[in-house]
Amino acid sequence: MHIFYTPDINFSDSSYLLNEEESKHCSRVLRLKNGDQINLVDGKGGFYLAEIIEDHPKKTKLSIVSKEKDFHKTDHYLHIAVAPTKNIDRIEWFLEKATEIGIQEITPIICEHSERKEVKKERLEKIMVSAMKQSLKAYLPKLNDTQTFRNFIENNKKTVNRYIAHCIPTEKREISDSFQKNQNYLILIGPEGDFSDKEVQIALENGFVPITLGKSRLRTETAALQACFEINYLNR
Numbered sequence: 410m411h412i413f414y415t416p417d418i419n420f421s422d423s424s425y426l427l428n429e430e431e432s433k434h435c436s437r438v439l440r441l442k443n444g445d446q447i448n449l450v451d452g453k454g455g456f457y458l459a460e461i462i463e464d465h466p467k468k469t470k471l472s473i474v475s476k477e478k479d480f481h482k483t484d485h486y487l488h489i490a491v492a493p494t495k496n497i498d499r500i501e502w503f504l505e506k507a508t509e510i511g512i513q514e515i516t517p518i519i520c521e522h523s524e525r526k527e528v529k530k531e532r533l534e535k536i537m538v539s540a541m542k543q544s545l546k547a548y549l550p551k552l553n554d555t556q557t558f559r560n561f562i563e564n565n566k567k568t569v570n571r572y573i574a575h576c577i578p579t580e581k582r583e584i585s586d587s588f589q590k591n592q593n594y595l596i597l598i599g600p601e602g603d604f605s606d607k608e609v610q611i612a613l614e615n616g617f618v619p620i621t622l623g624k625s626r627l628r629t630e631t632a633a634l635q636a637c638f639e640i641n642y643l644n645r
Contacts, residue, residue, distance in 0.1 A: 410446070410447065411439055411441070411448065412447070412448045412449070412450060412542040412545070413427065413434075413435070413448070413449050413450075413542075414450055414541070414542060414549075415427070415431075415451055415457075416451055416453075416549075417451075418449060418451050418455065418457065420455055420476060420478065422473060423472070423473050424462075424470065424471060424472050424473060425449065425457075425459060425470075426468055426469070426470055426471070427468070427470075427471065429468070431469070432465060432466055432467050432468055432469040433467070435447070435469050436465065436469060437466055441461055441464065442461065442464050443461050443462060443464050444460065445460070445461050445464075446458060446459065446460050446474065447459055447461070449471075450480075450542065450547040451547065452538075452541065452547070452548065452549030453547075453548065453549075454480055454482055454548055455476065455477070455478060455480065455547060456480035456547040457473055457474075457476045457477075458473075458474040458475045458476070459473050459474060460474050477547075480546075480547035480548075481545075481546060481547065483511060484590075484591040484644065485591050485593070485594065485640065486513045486514070486592075486593040486594070487511070487512050487513050487594050487637065487641070488513065488514040488515070488565075488593070489507070489515055489516075489595075490516040490517075490518045490561055490595070490596070491517065491518065491598040491629065491630075492517070492518055492523050492598065492599050492629060493517045493519075493523070493525040493555070493600075494524075494525060494600070494601065494628075494629050495524040497528065497529075499630040500517075500528070500533075500629075500630055501532075503634055504533055504536055504550075505536050505537070505540045506634050506637075507634060507637045508537045508541055508544065508546070508549075508550055509540050509543065509544040509546075510634075510637055510638060510641055511546075511637070511641045512637050513550055513551065514550060514551040514552075514553065515550055515551070515552050515553065516553040516555075516556060516561060517553070517554075517555040517556070518555070518556055518557070518558050518561050519557050519558065520558045520600050520604060520608060521558070521604075521607070522599070522600045522601070522602030522604070522605060523600045524600065524601060524602075525600075526555075530555075533552055534549075537550055537552065558608055558611075559611070562611055562612060568593050568594070568595040569592065569593065570589070570592050570594045570595065571595045571615075571617045571618065572584065572594070572595070572597065572618050572619075572620045572636075573597040573604065573609060573612040573613070573617040573620070574596060574599070574619075574621070574622050574632055574636060575599060575603055575604045575609050575619065576603045576626060577603070577604075577606065577609055579619065580619070581619040581620055582618060582619065582620050583620065583621060584622075584636070584639050584640070584643070585639070587618070588643050590644055591644065596633075596636045596640075597612060598636065599629065600629060601628070601629055623635070
């Protein structure tokens, strides 16, 4: 079944008009015709079954057959703040795989050792939309604007389960050591050169718990995905 992203659809709608880009993809690329059925997702938990009633290449009209709220909604909330990698392909890979596995919020953070200071948010969001559709999800993770490490710490003091993953040889816990199911979690993942000693200290002073993601030294994007996997696995 083909899936289309329709963020402006209302749950009360009985019909819907695909925009020009999606209409062209529907009729010209996929060659779908009147009577064919497709799925729609709004990125906010709405999952729809729709039937094509006017297969126009610029304004395909759909009839909503059925709909479901909170489709595959999780009982936990995961927010990962990660330093963008020098090779942007690596952070794009993380966003794709994390969306498929399950993540609710991502914030790119700029740290003292960061080699990349900016990201193209629009491109990253397109990758996440594609991953959402590929993995049959109805929730699009929230991608925040890039923030400095200090500003992020200052603005995120309310989440109870706050962790920082770093490689500095100090005492650290496994995520599972103090884990509670169905909570909100916030995890900091540093750049290729890791967090600085000062940044780690700032995080600890603001209630972040130092954690380890295993004995191997992981790349930034691998560490972020490992954290994503662990939270989802422990919440199964």
